[in-house]
Amino acid sequence: GQQVMQIPQYQHVQEGEDFTTYCNSSTTLSNIQWYKQRPGGHPVFLIQLVKSGEVKKQKRLTFQFGEAKKNSSLHITATQTTDVGTYFCADGTSYGKLTFGQGTILTVHP
């Protein structure tokens, strides 16, 4: 079945440094959704990308969808301690079923 690979598995940064997580698939993705899960919490929707080459920004977060719709990235500029958590990408089907990547655990040291 469809698999979504996400790297890195872990990322430790100093507060103020940038952070990027990458999501890759061997097949074309229908759409990509990104979620954040705080420690002990549940996934919270961040954004959805649908179009090839799409770029969306939310304050310090920049999301990209590859031209071939086989990869995506999330970049955080100048991380803050509030950015701590696990970031998941997920491939969505036409009716909404999500196939999640393994997630990237972000730790931010003050």
Added chain:
Amino acid sequence: GAGVSQSPRYKVAKRGQDVALRCDPISGHVSLFWYQQALGQGPEFLTYFQNEAQLDKSGLPSDRFFAERPEGSVSTLKIQRTQQEDSAVYLCASSRRLAGADTQYFGPGTRLTVL
């Protein structure tokens, strides 16, 4: 406006016991999903309801797992004869639309521990 709620939040079961996990989706949300999240992993799809109809149950790991949503609102995930490998967080999510990618709102999950 309440979000998705789940109960119980924590459940400890002895191997072989049956458990029932409840999900209250956001009012008016048509689509409801169940996911299983093992420690350190991403959520994995279990099943999908559109109103009361269970349209996709391809992710249910065995016939010990059963889900229902009889009135198109509250849903229950039942696990019979629990095994240790069933230990995980069970997440419920709902979304507003019938079709098309839409924001899924997740509940807090039920952490099931099977001893």
